Amino acid sequence: MSTYLITGIAGFIGSSIARELARRGERIRGIDNFSTGKPENLASISSVIDFREVDLLDMQGVIQACAGIDYVIHQAALPSVPRSIVDPISCNDSNVNGTLHLLVAARDARVKRVVYASSSSLYGDTPRPLKSEDMTPNPISPYAVSKLAGEYYMRSFHAVYGVATVSLRYFNVFGPYQDPGSMYTGVMAILIPKMLRQERATIYGDGEQSRDFTYIDNVVDANLLACHAPADQVAGRYFNIAGGRRITVNETYLLLQKLLGYSEPALYAPERPGDIKHSLADIRLAEQCLGYRPSVDFEDGLRRTVEWYRMQSLSPAGAVRA
Secondary structure (H helix, E strand, C coil): CCEEEEECCCCHHHHHHHHHHHHHCCEEEEEECCCCCCHHHHHHHHHHEEEEECCCCCHHHHHHHHCCCCEEEECCCCCCHHHHHHCHHHHHHHHHHHHHHHHHHHHHHCCCEEEEEEEHHHHCCCCCCEECCCCCCCCCCHHHHHHHHHHHHHHHHHHHHCCCEEEEEECCEECCCCCCCCCCCCHHHHHHHHHHCCCCCEEECCCCCEECCEEHHHHHHHHHHHHHCCHHHHCCEEEEECCCCCEEHHHHHHHHHHHHCCCCCCEEECCCCCCCCECEECCHHHHHHHCCCCCCCHHHHHHHHHHHHHHHHHCCCCCCCC
16 A cells, blocks of 8 residues: 555545545545635545645645655646736746645655646647647746646656656546636536536637547546556656547537537637647557556546536535535
């Protein structure tokens, strides 16, 4: 049995990883400052988590959290391209300085591996639709810059200090527990609850922008594979984590209409600054080095997500619950 530290454990992805580790019977420690995470996301597993309310900018708290840890799964961040454009300083403090604090603490605690949540946004709006790890990054938002800086820190701590780090570039993750109440959340968490309430939903841009939407279970699998893949194949490297398939927002909207029995057309608004037009991941490197394979395809993931939000809407408070 190993001991895992999950940063941002109360968030969408962090709590999903924690539930899978709990299912496997592993030891779990988690930190979160609740800037975006929610305590209710951990309700079903709170009894098996060593939880600490710690901000990554609290160096002493981070040092204590890393003591005795085998694997660090670093999910904590201020997410979202639009949010970073509104407040780039907070984005940098949390995503860059917080990551540096964690790496120093992990180095000194001699953890076996640090797995870092990076982002496909660092590719930018390059003309080549298929994004592969050998492409030169071209970040066009403060959020993307912060994630790229985190990757560089991961790579440098491996090169200089021998810390085994792995960076995972997520592509448009969606699924249960994604917060519908945040203006900076993912498109699925915005569209599905609105359509369930029979409200008009807004699409930014013309809807022909395409994404490699990635169901949460695939991301959870990738993180745990990255913890245990052979160091000589993965340490100091970065990998695309996605479904390997591109679908437009308009096509997604039509699928949701069918799943939800919703007939209203979408409202369209101007595209948002920093958004990219097309995103599709080449996942062959992750397949070769991590043994990663998407276990849940887009349509199945969409059905599971719709069903989860439907159940939340039927709960007494209509809240997101474990």
